[in-house]
Structure formats: C-alpha cells, structure tokens
Amino acid sequence: MNFRILPSLLAADPGRLAEEIVRARDSGADALHIDIMDPHFVPNISYGPDIVVLARRVAPGFHRNVHLMMSRPDLFVEKFAAAGAQTIQIHAEAECGVGETLDAIRRLGVRRGLVVNPETPVEAIFPHLGEIDEALVMTVHPGYGGQKFIEACLPKIERLRERAPGLDIMIDGGANRETIVLAAKAGADMFVAGSHLFGKADMAAEIGELRRRLEAL
Numbered sequence: 341m342n343f344r345i346l347p348s349l350l351a352a353d354p355g356r357l358a359e360e361i362v363r364a365r366d367s368g369a370d371a372l373h374i375d376i377m378d379p380h381f382v383p384n385i386s387y388g389p390d391i392v393v394l395a396r397r398v399a400p401g402f403h404r405n406v407h408l409m410m411s412r413p414d415l416f417v418e419k420f421a422a423a424g425a426q427t428i429q430i431h432a433e434a435e436c437g438v439g440e441t442l443d444a445i446r447r448l449g450v451r452r453g454l455v456v457n458p459e460t461p462v463e464a465i466f467p468h469l470g471e472i473d474e475a476l477v478m479t480v481h482p483g484y485g486g487q488k489f490i491e492a493c494l495p496k497i498e499r500l501r502e503r504a505p506g507l508d509i510m511i512d513g514g515a516n517r518e519t520i521v522l523a524a525k526a527g528a529d530m531f532v533a534g535s536h537l538f539g540k541a542d543m544a545a546e547i548g549e550l551r552r553r554l555e556a557l
C-alpha cells in the first residue's frame with residue numbers, strides 16, 4: 341500500500357506560514373492539506389485563496405490538497421483552481437449540486453475529492469464514485485484542529501474500502517501514532533495530521549515514525 345501523509349496547515353504557526361509550508365515539504369510529507377472554512381458550514385473561519393497562492397510560491401512542487409469546508413464550494417472552485425489548488429475536496433453536505441461541482445473541478449484540470457462528516461453515512465459517497473479521485477472520511481467534526489479521533493467512523497472506512505478497492509481514502513482529524521494505524525487497518529491510505537505534526541520540533545522524524553508504523557502493518 342502506498343501510504344501518504346499530509347500535514348494540515350491549520351496547525352502551523354500563523355506568524356510563520358511560509359516557513360511552516362517549507363518545513364512540511366522538507367520533512368518528507370506527500371502533500372500539504374489546506375483547510376478553507378466558511379462560518380455557515382463550520383463554527384470557524386480560516387483562509388482564502390491567497391493561502392494557496394502562498395503555498396505555490398514558496399513550495400511549487402509540493403502538492404496542494406485543498407479541503408473546502410463550505411456551504412457553497414461551487415462559487416469558489418474556479419478561484420481556488422486559479423490560486424493553484426491541485427486537489428479540491430468538497431463536502432457531500434454542501435448546499436450545491438455535488439455532481440455538477442465535481443464535474444466543474446474536473447474541467448478545471450484539478451483532482452476531485454468528496455468528503456463526509458462524522459454524522460453523514462459513507463453511502464453518500466457511493467453515487468459519486470465514478471466522479472472522484474479520492475474520498476475523505478472526517479474523523480472529527482470539522483472546524484478545529486486538535487480534537488479527539490472519533491473511532492465510530494472506522495466502520496465507514498471499512499464499508500467504503502469494500503465498495504471501492506482502488507480508491508484513495510483519506511482521514512482527517514485526530515490523527516496520531518495510534519489512530520493512523522486504526523484507520524489504515526480499516527482501509528485508509530492517506531492521513532491528514534495537523535497538531536500532531538506541526539507540534540513536533542522534528543517533523544521529519546515524526547513522519548518517519550508514522551511511515552514505519554504504517555509499513556509494519
């Protein structure tokens with residue numbers, strides 16, 4: 341299995357974002373996870389498209405995985421693609437045509453991801469399996485970093501893996517040395533980690549440790 345690890349920029353030092361992006365890249369991460377929030381969809385606000393422009397400027401070769409926690413992602417996919425998003429993830433709970441928005445992302449030449457919140461059945465992804473490049477099963481309620489991994493989400497990963505053996509399946513929220521192993525056993529192969537990685541002085545050593553644990557499975 342080709343396991344991939346994506347640091348979540350939300351947990352980076354906000355006073356040193358450019359350096360933190362470079363630190364994540366130089367630590368051997370596979371891509372940068374960039375959380376975009378609107379306060380209708382989640383109880384928080386984060387960045388706009390300019391953060392993606394910054395990531396492209398300081399680390400052009402480091403894949404930009406953009407997670408749109410937005411009620412109307414359809415109004416923003418073009419802006420994020422123009423800013424340099426290479427994957428755009430939208431939520432199944434969004435208030436727009438999910439199939440149409442995924443198609444708009446494809447036409448922009450960007451990889452497509454579909455996300456389900458903890459309370460949303462993973463079956464909401466099934467009708468869109470032919471329209472996505474990856475799926476994201478949230479393992480916390482979106483809006484904040486540093487929350488506890490919800491183990492009740494693991495059976496959702498199992499059901500999705502059974503239904504889509506070749507799909508890239510990501511988890512996001514509460515990832516650490518123990519929970520990534522649980523998620524990988526359930527069938528995930530991509531792991532977003534925010535506070536766990538940015539909180540480490542030596543991020544490269546921690547990514548190495550996570551890879552060792554995953555590869556030992």
Ligand code: DX5
Pocket residue numbers: 348349350351373375407480481482483484485486487512513514515532533534535536
């Ligand atoms: C939650 C975000 C996550 C968050 C994860 O709303 O989508 O990407 O940054 O943070 P940790 O890994 O600290 O739970």
Ligand code: ZN
Pocket residue numbers: 348373374375407512532
């Ligand atoms: Zn995220």
